[in-house]
Amino acid sequence: MFKKLLNPKAWALFLLMLFAIPIVADDFNSQRTDFRDESIYFMMTTRFYDGDTGNNVLCWDNQEEQIKTKDPCWRGDFQGVIDKLDYIKALGFTAIWITPVVQNASGYDYHGYHASDFTRVDCRYQSSDGTKSGDAMFQELIDKAHAKGIKIILDIVLNHTGNFGEETLCKLFTRDTQLRNQAYIDACMIPEEDKLGSDYLTVVGATQYQRRLAQMKNTDGVNHDIHNYWHHFGNFNWDDPTRWWAQIAGDCVDLNTENDAVADYLVNCYGSFIKMGVDGFRIDTSGHISRLTFCKQFIPQFAALGEQYKSKRLNQAPFFMYGEVCARFGGVQYRGQDNLSPYYYTWMAPENLMNQFDGRQSYWDTQEIFDRGSGMDDKLMPLCEQDNAASPESDNTFMVNGKWHEPDYSQSSGFNVIDFPLHYNFNTAGAAYRLAKEGDKKYNDATYNVVYVDSHDYCPGPNDGV
Template sequence: MKKGFWRKLTVYVLLIAMVVTGLATSGTFQKTQAETVSSVTVHYKGTYSAPNIYYWNLNGDNNKPVSWPGVQMKAESDNWFGYTFSNTQSVNLIFNQNGSQTADLHRTSGEWWYKNNQWYQYNPEITADSITVHFKSPWDGAKIYYWNLQPSGSTTTWPGGDMTPEGNRWYKYTFSESTQVNLIFNYNGKQTSDLTRTKGEWWYKDNQWYESNPETYVTPTPTVTPAPTKTPTVTPTITPAPEKGIDFRDETIYFVMVTRFYDGDSNNNVHCWDEVAAMKDSNDPAWRGDFKGLIEKLDYIKALGFSAIWITPVVKNMSGYDYHGYHAVNFSEIDPRYESDDATYQDLINAVHEKGLKIIQDIVLNHSGNFGEENLYPLFTKDETQEDTADTIIRIDEGKLPDNYDTLPPAQQYQARLYAMKEDTQDTENIYHHEKSLSWEGYTVQTGQIAGDCVDLNTENPAVSDYLINAYRSYINMGVDAFRIDTVKHISRLTFNKEFIPAFKAAGGEDFFVFGEVATRYRQVWNSNIPAISTPFYTWAETLAYPWSDTATNMNSTFQHWNDNQNVSDQPVSRNHLLTGNTYRTPDKSTSSGLGVIDFPMHWNFNNARDAFRVGVDGDQFYSDATWNVTYVDSHDYAPDGAPENQRFAGSQDTWAENLNLMYTFRGIPCIYYGSEIEFKKGAVIDAGPTKPLSETGRAYFGDNIEGSITVTDYAEYTNATGAMATALNHPLSLHIQRLNKIRRKIPALRKGQYSTEGVSGEMAFKRRYTDTKTGVDSFVLVSITDGAAFSGIPNGIYKDAISGDVKVVTDGKLTIPRVGKGNMRIYVLDLPGNPAPGKIGNNGAYLK
């Protein structure tokens, strides 16, 4: 009795120390953030002649500084109105006048213009192309030397002309009617390095470019706000935050289940509590792969040509079968079973960035495991000094569990935990939803418990959402480049739009990419014709205002939101994915929620590429912008409908190749699940739970297939591959993927282009274009997969095929492509000024030839 008492007392003391440490660390993070607070300036032009601006959630805090309708905006020239929020990094706002209002809007630090329901980073009424540069001179003056000024091509003579002084050692120069320039700032023999800028206004200080004056930043008195949780352990060296302007459509994604990928440190291998005897008696524990192993094999992933890695959740888990990471017991702590002394999570993030790759962290907001959450709802913690078994966990429930809990059979212990987490008398702060039923087609799909190990968090409770936001914000601060969100369908879109998406964008920047899993498992776009649980629904911003404050108000609003979105006919449509004829249109970003989605309708139809293509073309209008959809054939959960869905993709190899051709050339961001490049565990059951060894499932250990070494020089460019890794890289599908990655990287239209089937005759054929006047990019391409196609009404010019190198000269607006066979395709790129067609890319393989 005394031994148990002292052991528990020791644990409590350790917990208190950890919490105190976490508070101190959190305070440090808070102070750092406070020192970089800037301002948000917004300009409005529209139908309101004297607009007010109502605002709330300054800097992501749940505050309401003004009452409706807000404050009057300041009149500017040309019927523009402006307002500046000082000491502010982010804000939610509504422009309004006399009862009329815009949608809920959100902006981060910088200067922004709003017109025709669209945000701009420059005044959209300044139509003349120009480049304005401001230079903070470290010298007594400033000159500017320039060359290759576009479109004129003019060059000045050294040392160039005088810049206009602006005060405080700032100097200014404007290039009128210009879109791009190379330049050097200099004075009396001293100079900067060679620089380049495109259309817009730019500030250069201390060897760094800015999109707004960096000296408008202020340094308020740091406010250290204690957080209620521990923060992750961070090594001293942290990689820089993602730079502003990253477009994740430029990436392709390799999806890794960390524990099953590669074992770099056998000392952290752990068996799950519920592993079958066949696994416990083997050298293949469920917790086998780790961060160190992933770091060691980053070159393999880059050799395949991928530029981003999606990893399964890294937070601390607790359940009988938790190797996958989706049963959290502490969202603010990294699970130690992933880490080694020389390979922490921070080390992994740094290593990924050093390879020129990006890291996507899988996160869970919908639920915790059924052992509570160590900070948010403490029931249990682990005794880290003991072997990880069900018998060594420690109660910290403070009387929420029955006194005889330890002597109850496992089934009754489980019921006792659920009772503690889901009963009004126990969970008095409503940390969890207390709904006892679950209807997959009803509102309780967002409040009920979806699985035994997934207890539904009350994300409408500010205490819950704030805790989750603070926990995940710390990973953004560590350098994570994007989030994939699990089980999105089980949380109201309103909660995402009010809480999570604005907070993540505020922490990571407006371009921080967030996409989610809306697991509809339905061949049509609309899930049982219920918008509120359908994939495209989550991509839209709100158009109606809902009250949002305390838990009861928020839950009432999400219920009303559900009822307001029951009819497909009431849902908006978009043309952001479509060309206008052959011309790229400026997409309307104001309609977007900021949340991308995994394209489940396409995924569910990928038993063959034709069905997937058809559901995409027919359904893309229902997404805010389908060019941001993440596409895959199979995953750690499902294969396509009829493939069959519970097995790793079992289709023929040429079906795989054809599916990949569509994924890499049609709109969206391609994603491949680990091992698919060699048809790893083809036809194996994806997830059998603890009923059979993982080695017999689609989640088997992959490491044996990538033993060896390699020298990587660029994406899909390498030499000296050895061992099993060399064999894997020479698999026909692997070579197919490598070439597709090369092709996509060289043709911007395949990454970010809008598409059209207008004037196209062919079953899987389309044209795409992407134009960016700021960078001078203009890319136009014709794609025909397998069956051939006839294109009419296209621009005349020289077209070069990226697959065969064939050249066609079009003089009558028509081009015909013959059938090339399953797994093959043609990609004809138009030669355009400043954007030459690349010709043949890569070498012929089993399918692309």
């Protein structure tokens, strides 16, 4: 019937249009190299889709509730993401941001933010038949996503580990990675008695926690962390630079990212994922690391690895990095402080401070620091606090005299951020427009800001639903 309504010439044109649609889509996928063209789907992998029911695992805490609801916290997996790639693509998304994949250890660690071993993908992601390790499954996900024109953004954590130690920096447990044991902490986590005590398994949980914490933060007055792989700063304020050194939660023990040994280790571990072909990093808790540390220890190194392994990425696109500099505040500038504001991280730190930054292990081995509220070193932490000059402004986002102009990236840090101010204030279109008009000039190039509708950090939504 429809064919009869069209004359032959119109029918031919209609068929040409039908055939052209997939060609245009495929051409877009083959040419897409600017991350500003991406539409990102965020997922907490373990809660997204259960592609392999045989590898489901209970978290260590609150197991009765998980059994009652028939909902083990570790349920979704890489196979589930692979199975739903067409679904995600059909929704119009071109990239997937997934939660951290490294080995975790805590009572509730299904989210991935409590690392215990940065060198490997969590064993609970491996296939239930044992034929594919977590690393192999993640590689398969990357490859199959790329084959469908979808990029993979990996969430990484530089700021902290969990409180069960870390395999290389402070080994407190030998982990049995046999899948059937992972739901039972005493079966899969064998304590190092010389560090935790021969009676570790018999003491109450609070005592166990304090023994673990002391090995990393020197909280008991003994210098356990002799190389200063963690910060030993006890008190902090969310609204001043002390948040760069402090433990933000009981399961988030703050790494000493000013220590070259720590930074090099993290770059090497996460660099393995760049080699696998991930297309970018979303960097967790970036606002709890100083900008100077980012510019010295991480951004140039990750950018260099990204360039070295660009052939592994979809369309060999530039490696993209953006950070979570959380700012639950009404203005673009966070509480009158540029150096705590998201935009500050998009600018390069001053060269004179960069030249003074020397985080060699030989220095840290001379520092004996205890967690007594003000446990700061003599040199690098004060140096980071000096990075507090007024932020410059940029017209890279805007037309000049009504015309496009070549952006100036000479002062760019190479790091981008989530636009928390816009998200937090997005109650009306007018408020969003005002914020962009007044605030976008603060970023080196606000067109690279990652803007989202909602996330796992904001509930129920902008302005806490107010």
